Amino acid sequence: MFRNVRILKLSRLSWTGLSSFSLSRYSSTAAAPHVALPLTGFRVVDLTRVLAGPYATQILADLGAEVIKVEHVTRGDDTRHWGPPFAKSLTDPDSRGESAYFLSVNRNKKSLGLNFKEKRGQNILRSLIGTSDVVIENYLPGTLAKYNLGYEQLKNDRIIYASITGYGQTGPYRNRAGYDVMVEAEMGLMHITGEADGAPVKVGVAVTDITTGLYAANSIMAAIISRSRTGLGQYIDIALSDCQVAALANIASSCLISGEPDAGRLGTSHASICPYQAFPTKDGSIMIGAANDRLYGLMCQLLNKEEWIVEERFSTNALRVKHRGDLVPMIVEETKKKTTAEWLDLFEGSGIPYAAINDIQATLNHPHVLARNMIAVVEHPTCGPLKLVNTPIKYSAAMPTIRDAPPTLGQHTDEILKKLGYSGKEIDILRVEQVIG
Structure with missing residues (x-):
């Protein structure tokens, strides 16, 4: 399986020339019920917060993986508190509601509220990882090892363990916290962004986080393919700084080849093309x-x-x-x-x-965006119908879409623990003692 994978490149092929090939069915968001999504049957333990990690795991979830998002037992993911705006709760009108930021990168996931600083929480997490294919985390290097949850403590022949950090597991900046905007600045992107006569500016979205999330998802899927051949998992070290340098693309190549400084900020224009x-x-x-x-x-x-x-x-x-x-x-x-x-x-x-x-x-509200089904209405457990951006992936079968709204904090805790063998009484005790939420 996967031994002889060939990629057909349709170079400069006009879609209009494919008269016998209908694309209309690819725009549907309805999944073909008889065909499983590509990652169906794979379980991912998601120990990430904010954007790069959740963006990666959302891609995996869209493609069918069971993604279990492990969150702080009371606070949850940091982005649950980032706003306004917040989607208003229909079940508790006095509450703040759900953060639009959190809703943007956590669809198709399950939420487990867990305190893994506590020994029983660590045991739960180890049991969960023992039934999973992938672990992905974005703590500073060495943080999870303090709780016996690092790769060296958890690794087995099959586990794929991915760590996303600002600057990687090695190098002089390895212990530096790395948010998107800091890496944009440090690794050249901010210097070349903005008007020629203006100050450097960040990109309008956290593009370094998004690029890193894309690299992380691709790396994990490649590791799954590799494991299907060798039977062995592996450790993946993914750094925002590395991904940002890679994303400099032709600008970095121009500087390496010429040995000259970059062209600086060019606004909307292009260094190598005019007009x-x-x-x-x-x-x-x-x-x-x-x-x-x-x-x-x-x-x-x-x-x-x-x-x-x-x-x-x-x-x-x-x-x-x-x-x-x-x-x-x-x-x-x-x-x-x-x-x-x-x-x-x-x-x-x-x-x-x-x-x-x-x-x-x-x-x-663009007609092309709507025609491509890039906006979906989903039923949220507390906020009711919500409009969310849909997955951009379109296969010819088993179409990915939003199967489940982004979860409330701890929404699936009981379900997950019962599958691990915990009784209702044990779950109640763990909740009272704030090991779970």
Whole structure:
């Protein structure tokens, strides 16, 4: 199984050419009941909080894994308290409700409220891990080892144990706490983000956490495939700093190859392509991306400036980049003559990449977003119907979707402990003594 995996790359293939291939069924959020999701039958013990770890485990949960989120017995995940906004509770109108932040990265999971600083809590957790395939945690290096819950204390032939930290298990910064924005700053991203004449800024979402979550989920799934061949699990060391350096992509490569400093902040423009940025209109802005000579020619035609096509200093992309200080102001003079809507209508169907610059509400109500089923309504146990962002993964069968709303704190504690063999009386005692919640 998995020994001869081949990846078919459909390079530059137009979907419109696949006339005999129907894609309509792939937009449905309804799972095919006769086909199991890819990770069905795998159990993940989730000891993570905030974003990078929960984002990774949410991906695994979307794909069918049983993810058991182990939370502080009374406080829960830090993000349960991050707000406003909070979704109002229908069962307890006097309560604060559920944090929108927490709701964004904890769908399809179960919650176990547990105090694993206490010996009985450690025993419960070890029993749970003994029945699981994956453990993922994001404490500082060495923290869980204090409670006999580190990899060396728990490892067996099959366990896959992933640790997410700011700076990894080795290196001079290993003991430094690493939140997304700090790593954005330390590892170069903030320096290249913002307007050319402005101060460095962070990205609008915690993109380093999200990148790390994606790497973590991919690494865990690859380890599952490896275990299917070898029978052996392994330890995975995932650092926000490493993932951020990897995500510098072409910018890092340019600096390594040239030996020169980076180009600094470029706003919406691109260091290696011109024109490729936002341009002002009569009433707003529009993104235009002429990433090659053909698209540049199309843009010139649409701007009614065909003479720019044969202009020597703009005849190749390299020359356009060199002379962007001349070309961009010329384009600006033209784009300011029409409204955004007028330009959008003009560019429609032309083949040139373009886009409106939407705010988040416009995005969430965008006809394409809705057509792709990226917004789902789920029934929350205390808040009733909630709109949440759906999983972006679309298979041809067993479609992932939101099967379960993000859990309330300790919602599944009794269920999980009963499956581990605890009696109702034992569970009651553990709850009274605040070992569980």
